Structures are given as C-alpha cells and as structure tokens.
Amino acid sequence: MSPVIKRKRDKFSIPSKYLLLILTCICVALMAVTFFTDYSASPLNKLVGYVVVPFQNGVSRVGTWISVRMDELGELRIVLQENQELKQQIDELTVQNTQLQQDKYELNYLRELYKLDEQYSGYEKVGARIIARDSGNWFHAFTINKGTDDGLAIDMNVIAGGGLVGRIVDIGPNWAKVDAVINDNANVSGMVLASSDNLVVQGSLQLMEDGVIGFGQLNDSQNRVEVGDKVVTSNISDKYLPSILIGYISEIDQDANNITKSGKITPAVDFEHLEEVLVILKTKQQIKD
Amino acid sequence: MKRNIILFLVILCGFVLQTTLFQALNFGGISPNILIIITVSYGFMRGKKYGMIVGFICGLLMDIFYGDVLGFYALVYLYIGAANGVFHSIFYQDDIKLPLVLILASDFAYSFTCYVLLYLLRRRFDLIFYFKNIIIPEIVYTVFVTVFIYPCILLLNRSADDVERGDNKVV
Numbered sequence: 001m002s003p004v005i006k007r008k009r010d011k012f013s014i015p016s017k018y019l020l021l022i023l024t025c026i027c028v029a030l031m032a033v034t035f036f037t038d039y040s041a042s043p044l045n046k047l048v049g050y051v052v053v054p055f056q057n058g059v060s061r062v063g064t065w066i067s068v069r070m071d072e073l074g075e076l077r078i079v080l081q082e083n084q085e086l087k088q089q090i091d092e093l094t095v096q097n098t099q100l101q102q103d104k105y106e107l108n109y110l111r112e113l114y115k116l117d118e119q120y121s122g123y124e125k126v127g128a129r130i131i132a133r134d135s136g137n138w139f140h141a142f143t144i145n146k147g148t149d150d151g152l153a154i155d156m157n158v159i160a161g162g163g164l165v166g167r168i169v170d171i172g173p174n175w176a177k178v179d180a181v182i183n184d185n186a187n188v189s190g191m192v193l194a195s196s197d198n199l200v201v202q203g204s205l206q207l208m209e210d211g212v213i214g215f216g217q218l219n220d221s222q223n224r225v226e227v228g229d230k231v232v233t234s235n236i237s238d239k240y241l242p243s244i245l246i247g248y249i250s251e252i253d254q255d256a257n258n259i260t261k262s263g264k265i266t267p268a269v270d271f272e273h274l275e276e277v278l279v280i281l282k283t284k285q286q287i288k289d
Numbered sequence: 290m291k292r293n294i295i296l297f298l299v300i301l302c303g304f305v306l307q308t309t310l311f312q313a314l315n316f317g318g319i320s321p322n323i324l325i326i327i328t329v330s331y332g333f334m335r336g337k338k339y340g341m342i343v344g345f346i347c348g349l350l351m352d353i354f355y356g357d358v359l360g361f362y363a364l365v366y367l368y369i370g371a372a373n374g375v376f377h378s379i380f381y382q383d384d385i386k387l388p389l390v391l392i393l394a395s396d397f398a399y400s401f402t403c404y405v406l407l408y409l410l411r412r413r414f415d416l417i418f419y420f421k422n423i424i425i426p427e428i429v430y431t432v433f434v435t436v437f438i439y440p441c442i443l444l445l446n447r448s449a450d451d452v453e454r455g456d457n458k459v460v
Contacts, residue, residue, distance in 0.1 A: 034359040132354075272318075
C-alpha cells in the first residue's frame with residue numbers, strides 16, 4: 001500500500017471550513033436570486049451551452065448511430081420474414097386504403113366543421129432532437145438541440161406525435177430544457193373536448209409507472225364525461241396553447257367532496273421512446289396580442 | 290494545473306455520459322448517478338476542499354440544466370463532497386471497500402434529501418413506494434457502476450499526481 005501523498009498547500013489557501021461557508025453562501029444566494037427575481041442565469045446558460053451541449057450532441061448522435069446499426073443487424077432476419085407477410089398484407093391494405101380515402105374526405109369535412117384543423121397545422125413548428133435527459137431519477141426533463149439561435153423562447157409548447165409533451169422552461173443559445181407534462185411537479189390546465197369541462201392534469205411519478213397521468217378538479221355535475229374522452233389543453237391556461245391533445249381519460253373517480261372528480265389519463269405521447277419533438281414557435285402571450 | 294484540467298474533464302465527461310449514455314442504458318427508467326461517484330471519489334481521495342469544489346461544480350451543472358432553483362443541487366453535492374473529505378485520512382488506494390460503502394451512503398443521503406425536499410414537502414407521502422422504485426434501484430445501479438468507474442478515476446488521479454510531482458522536480 002502506498003502512503004498517502006500530501007502536498008504542501010499554496011500560499012493563499014483558505015481553511016476548508018471557510019470554503020464550505022463561502023460556497024454555502026453562494027448556493028443560498030443563488031437560490032434566493034432565482035426565487036425572488038426572474039433572473040434566469042442566462043450568462044451561465046450561455047457558457048454551459050458552449051461547453052457541454054456540443055459533447056452531448058456528439059455523444060447522442062454517436063449513440064443513435066450505433067443503436068441504429070445494432071437494430072439493423074438484429075432486425076435483418078426478422079425483416080426478411082416480415083417481408084413475405086407484408087406482401088400479403090399489401091393486397092389487403094389496398095382494399096382498405098380505398099375505404100380509408102373515403103373516410104379521409106369525411107374526416108376533412110368534419111374537421112372543418114369542428115374547426116379543429118386550424119389549431120395544430122396553423123402554428124409554425126420546428127423539429128428538434130432530444131440530446132440529453134435529466135441526470136437524476138426524480139423528474140422527467142430533457143434537453144433539445146435547439147435554442148434561442150433557432151428562434152425558440154421560454155414557454156413555447158412542445159409536441160410530438162400529435163400530443164402535448166411539455167414546454168420550454170430554460171434556454172441557452174443552442175439548447176433548451178423541456179419540462180414534460182408527466183413530471184411530478186407539472187400541472188396543466190386541461191379541458192374535456194366533448195363536454196368542455198375544465199380539469200387540471202397533474203403529473204405523478206407514482207402513476208408514471210403505469211404509463212398514465214393523473215387529473216383532478218374536474219367539475220362534471222351532469223356526469224357527461226366518460227372513459228375514453230379526449231383531453232386537450234384548455235383555453236384558460238396561460239402557458240399552453242388551446243386544444244393540443246394531452247390524452248384520453250382512462251379512469252374517473254368521484255372525489256370525497258362529491259363535487260369534483262379525479263382520475264387518470266392515458267397520454268397521447270409515448271414518453272418512454274421520445275426522440276424527436278416539434279416546438280410550436282408561438283407562445284400563448286403572443287397570440288393574445 | 291494539469292490536475293485541475295483533468296478534474297474538469299472528468300466532471301464534464303461524467304455529466305455528459307450521465308445525461309446521454311446512461312440515460313439510454315437505464316433499467317426500468319432508473320439511471321446511475323455518475324456525478325455522485327465523482328464527487329465522493331474526489332472527496333476522499335483529495336480531501337475536503339477538493340470534495341467541496343467538485344461537488345459544487347457537479348451540482349451547479351445539474352442546476353443549470355435540470356434544476357428548478359439554481360443552487361439547490363450545488364448545495365447538496367457540496368455537503369456530500371465535504372462530508373466525504375473527512376474520510377481522506379483512512380483512504381488507501383488499493384482498497385475498494387471504502388469507496389463502495391461511501392458511495393452507497395452518499396447516494397442514499399442524496400436521494401433521501403431529494404425525496405424530502407422535492408417530494409415530501411409537496412404532500413407525496415408514500416415513502417415506501419419511492420424507496421422501492423427510485424432510491425434503492427438507483428443506489429444498487431450506482432454502486433454497480435462504481436466498480437467499473439472508480440478504478441478509472443483512481444488511475445486518472447494517480448497519473449495526475451505523477452505529473453504534478455514531476456513538475457515539482459523540474460522546478
């Protein structure tokens with residue numbers, strides 16, 4: 001066993017207890033600053049943007065490349081088998097396709113009728129790739145590879161696969177942090193599409209295990225809300241644009257107070273396998289103007 | 290100087306790997322805590338002061354990217370680094386038991402602090418659930434990863450030492 005090497009300290013060394021005190025004070029000061037002001041650490045954000053994000057970008061790109069190659073190798077055999085099956089399916093599908101084409105006309109007509117169309121496709125969107133995830137296990141935030149340089153800003157809504165993912169809460173020149181709606185501390189004001197009843201969608205780490213999000217404070221005195229109803233973002237939310245799909249109600253329970261209801265929602269987005277997202281380049285505040 | 294550059298690169302690598310590679314290698318949504326391994330290792334390898342500074346930087350990185358309040362994780366990691374610095378006097382390079390035990394204890398302390406301050410205070414009382422699903426898996430995974438990462442940190446630390454001593458001789 002080699003002996004412990006002790007170096008002589010430099011001339012201007014501070015005793016460790018004072019260092020601890022100083023650093024603690026810095027932390028407390030930082031916390032106070034973030035609590036009581038809207039200062040969002042933008043110089044720090046910029047700095048780490050240039051130091052850390054390029055690495056994350058690189059690693060995640062390499063990782064994606066490797067996992068894609070691995071998948072390719074593994075799937076080759078399955079693909080050959082599938083190919084035959086698929087050829088058979090093509091025949092079936094051509095028949096179905098014509099049927100669906102007809103349905104599509106009908107859908108378009110209905111969309112116009114409901115004025116649902118404008119809500120999604122009317123917004124200008126930009127695609128972004130997820131390059132890193134929250135380093136802890138308690139919350140589900142992730143970093144995307146676009147930031148203020150690409151015209152993004154805090155509070156912009158993020159969607160994927162037609163459903164709401166979350167919103168941007170922190171931003172740097174080439175990165176942005178997205179807080180997911182399934183986060184334990186996330187509360188989104190939502191609305192049942194069928195009956196226009198408002199509710200609050202509450203993320204929960206416990207429910208996440210089952211792949212659902214909770215909701216509460218649903219005021220449904222006439223019992224019109226049913227399992228399977230669509231839940232979208234409401235008009236009264238000040239952060240989220242209206243009528244973005246959140247998910248479908250999978251369970252409803254009467255609260256103990258007999259006035260409100262709570263339950264569970266199956267999200268429209270597969271949060272486990274999220275890789276690319278769309279950022280809506282409009283915030284709610286802009287639209288109001 | 291060289292040692293500080295190596296230290297900085299270790300932290301950077303740890304953070305980048307933790308947010309990318311180890312998020313992809315998660316088991317049931319749980320990924321190991323590399324930053325705590327780095328903080329704890331430097332804490333007892335180099336003493337209190339280094340532990341504090343490493344912890345502070347690691348925590349600050351987490352705060353900037355994923356924290357709600359700037360300074361929260363920095364404070365938690367700062368104290369973990371400082372606490373591990375106490376064990377500097379009983380540290381032997383060939384012994385892997387001490388690092389494992391310290392990392393286990395530190396990760397537990399970290400997770401528990403996070404639970405109390407970030408969850409319990411928001412009326413999330415189901416302690417057993419969080420223990421079973423977050424805290425214990427994270428500790429097990431982290432300790433497992435330590436077995437592979439700790440020797441690397443040790444090696445880097447030792448080579449930095451050699452370089453440092455070599456420099457001194459020349460001067």
